[in-house]
Amino acid sequence: MIADRLLPELAVVPPPPVPERVFEKPVSSNVPAEIRSFTLKNGLKVIVWPDHDIPNVAMYNFVRAGGRNEYPGTTGLAHFFEHMMFNGTDTRAPGEFDRIMEAAGGSNNAYTSKDVTVYMDWFARSALQTIFELESDRFSKLAFVPEVVESERNVITSERRARVDNDNFGMLYEQMMATTFVAHPYQFPVIGWPSDIAGWTLEDLKQFYRTYYAPNNTTLILVGDIDPAEAFTLVEKHMGKIPSQPPP
Secondary structure, rough: OOHHHHHHOOOOOOOOOOOOOOOOOOOOOOOOOOOEEEEEOOOOOEEEEOOOOOOEEEEEEOOOHOOOOOHOOOOOOHHHHHHHOHHHHHHOOOHHHHHHHOOOOEEEEEEEOOOOOEEEEEEEEHHHHHHHHHHHHHOOEOOOHHHHHHHHHEEEEEEEHHHHHHHHHHHHHHHHHHHOOOOHHHHHHOHHHHHHHOOOOHHHHHHHHHHHHHHHHEEEEEOOOOOOOHHHHHHHHHHHHOOOOOOO
């Protein structure tokens, strides 16, 4: 009996329970309850919608940079980065992004609009670590190799020639936008004016990348076989140390 009375004093007090991750409140009551969002200290906004029906994940990276963020002399830069983001980093050679992505069973695409540039990855859940490593790498260590830049400049020149210069509807749409939005940056073609495409400098590219490809100018959306707490851990690990930049 004496031993029983001493047990409470000798017992090890268990640690307090770890509090659950506090996610941000939805901006609307119409948002499904399972959707969670959070913002890292560097300003990166993350939205997660779990769906465990199949073991796949879709990742959408929205960069708030499009035609409206350009001015005469730099038009087309946002679209140019849609190409450059697949063309190597300080640690990976051009083409490595796609090779690693495809080896992991994934696929990707991207598009540029007047308002945003969006990078899309679709992959198996088993490739989560690999894809986060790839995304973190190109959003923090993009390479600006002069030969690669010139090669992509030529690609975009050819793309413009096919979609605008040699296409009646493309030419009409470009002229309509230029005359409709005289005092607004929507006047600029997303693909860029020919003289601007030919004139971008390496410093123009680096400045655009530093300014707009910052975590506080980006929203990352994850949908699929991933839980919000798991997503937070992965994003914090791979993208939490990318420094924020002054708002553009």
